[in-house]
Amino acid sequence: MPRITVDGEIIEVPDGRTILQALDDVGLLMNGVDIPHYCWHPKLSIDGSCRLCQVEVEGIPKLQIACNTSVQEGMAIRTDTERVRKAREGVMELLLVNHPLDCPICDQAGECKLQDYAYEYGVEASRTREPRRALKKNVDLGSTIKFDQERCILCRRCVRFCSEIPGTGELRVFNRGDASVIDVHPDFPLENDYSMNVADICPVGALTTQDFRFKIRVWFLEDAPGICTGCSNGCNVHIGVANNKVYRYVPRRNDDVNDTWICDSGRMSYKQIGGGARLKEAGVRGEAGRLENTGYEAAVREAAKRLRSMIEEHGADSVVVLASAHATNEDLFTLRRLSDGLGAGADGVAVVQGKSDALLIKADKAANAAGARALGFGPAGPVLDRIRDGRAKAAIVLGHDLLDESHLGGTEALEGLDLLIVLDVQQSALHKVADVVIPVRHAAEKYGTLTNHAGRVQRVEPAVEPAWEAWSDGEVLTLMGQALGLEGFEDGYDPAKISEWMSERVSAFAGVHLRVVGDQGRPLPGERA
């Protein structure tokens, strides 16, 4: 590892990297060592065009761009000299020559790198007396992204993104010189599964998502760390929250999982959190055949009571348990213990399959399919068979993925059950046939861990509180376990303790639990993820 000196401080950095890459690798870039940059992005090819990242390198007369200068043993860099300051100021002034400076009506204000750097390194306004370029404003590049050509500083991150990450190449620089503009070819709009990432990497307000623009000023948002639940990749996200409401997901960098990207459908899945499709009321089917709201805890107790009488009548063998791949490891460890404690006839997990690609999107459309499998929940088939052939009299079902075409395709087969207990985040057709329904929390509303497709265990924590009563699945199941008098449920449900216990009891999770996974997750033993 070469040692370089930055402003007099000796830093050990990885070999074969450029100055910006190396500082980024060791976590110091813009976090101890400030080298402002526009065109460079850690996950895109080096462009070297904005010229903002110039630094002094001892022994080289001209300033060098830090994004494209390789580190070498003994290299001495200065970022704090008058020459560097003037170079930055020069670039900033020239970038502002044609910038509309419409910050008050720009949706990027507050997270705009032009605003930030102009304030920190530059001139407040350019001395230009010339009219600014008049270009396209507010145009649709595709169905997801709005474009303001006047605000663009031509860093070409978006162009490189499209050609290098999804590989679709919709965006291009047209013309040359100061007539250069970013645009799409006629009839080839910006449409790919990752299109909205361009809004995240655009340093200014030139690219914004249709979904988020003008919803709220970003300075009202608080970022909570979260995990996307759209598929088993488990992309890391920042959950943007204001007044207990989720406004957006943006990617949270995790080089082992999603780099700095998320897919568009995952990004939009934030809408499920507060959405109208949420299950908000607990219900117990009464004499009249209707679901009645008897109160949350009462419903849980009623579920346990009916379950006990089913077991007394038909034996524990008549109970089947279906896990949800959306629940946390801790929820599912609790379910595992409940299923084992009861001696249920069969258990398994229903996972919906969908499209996948070589980048992020995985076929398992749930965040914790791998966790469920690691906790011993096999395929749903044997469980569904028992339901279909009548061996099962009672079922505990988490979520509603069993309704998918690939499993039951509807509720008909469930009508033969004497008792159907459903714990779910969302409303579904299950509620028409369930005997007890209990609303539970979304992954963005609770503590726990999720295991992604590659066996990486990642933490979730509450970003928002549901506005209705809802516990996490684990808490509901714990109360049921207690009510059924099963062992191991006496201490209640504390996700951190349960997690630790799971890591002791389940060899697949040895040593990996909520308290130790950190904000970047940790692979299960034996997994390289």
Add this chain to the structure above:
Amino acid sequence: MLKVPYVTGYLSEHFGDDGFGTLSGYEARGGYRGLRQALDTSPEDLIELLKSSGLQGRGGAGFSAGMKWSFMPTDSDRPKYLVCNADESEPGSFKDRILLERAPHQIVEGILIAAWATGAEKTFIYIRGEYAFPADQVDRAVAEARERGYLGAKVMGKDFAHEIVVTRGAGAYICGEETGLLESLEGKKGLPRKKPPFPAQYGAFGMPTTVNNVETFSHVPHIVCKGADWFRGFGTEKSPGTTLFGVSGQVQRPGLFELPLGTPLDEIIFEHAAGLLEDRPVKGVIPGGMSMPILPANQLDVPMANEFLRERKTMLGTGGIMVMDDTTCMVRVACVISYFFRDESCGQCTQCREGTGWMNSIVERIERGAGEQSDLDILLDVAGKMEGQTICAFSDAAAWPIQGLLRHFREDFEAHIRGKKCPFPGSFEL
């Protein structure tokens, strides 16, 4: 009858002979002897010869040709390429065009010698798109050389293979910058590449590549035939050899003159180009193509070699000399120059993209009579910000002429600002 340069030297002495452009005509006048001789010399010795001749690249930057050849890797089994830069688009330059038209075999011979010296297996001749006639001459010469066995699997029967591919430019000044050229050659937009990597490591199609100018290659056969000392007999100690000065502007005899480097500028203008039309006084002279800073009338004694021109804050560039008489409005000159650079900037680098446009807007405003005194400081400040900080030298090339005009002709600018109009007669289309 072909028109010939008014003054000739070893490069151009046969330019008037019909048939010099053909293989037989070229060989009849001693052509391809240099190649024969080179193929009996080791590549290392050839590179040493080139180094000791002191031949500087004639494409504008004046870098030692021998040095450049020595940067080509010798320990790599990847194919190596040469590129002959025939994109000549610097306003005021037309020497390469004449070399391509009149002496294509001289270029081919120089290329083959360089190929032997550097171990290159292929050369791309990238010819400016508008140069249709010159390109046809080169095409023909290459075909003749191939037929004669000077190209192909066994050059002159030796165990040395070489091919030449002639490509036509797609019409942008920036495609003359060597890495912009490489991109264009590969079929992409002519955007100069960031360096490192340099072409000697990662050039055309990713292979080690050396780029030289048409004229640079043309000198090579002569150096091989007659030796480094002979070559050093022309020109100055630091700038040996002759070059083709192209003189344009308000002179009696515009044209091409082959003269030793170091020939005084006033000799070129008043003797060879026969002075100005109507014997008017000189106002200013651009010494080396439009990107080189202008010299005022009292500095025409300068010897035309970089070591002397640098002292006057300008450079030899491509040797394209543009002479302007006392009726010239230097603000209009600034308008023309800055418009060219605004239009031709590739637009990658912030300073160049925004600076060229800003400078052009300011000088045009001054020409319209709407300038302010502070504009001059802004012009110099912007030019300063554009210098030495970009991917390629275009940005410098755009800044220098404006700096030169303000250095020597500030009064013209101030007169526009004071009088709120252009004080020069005639109309000027902005």
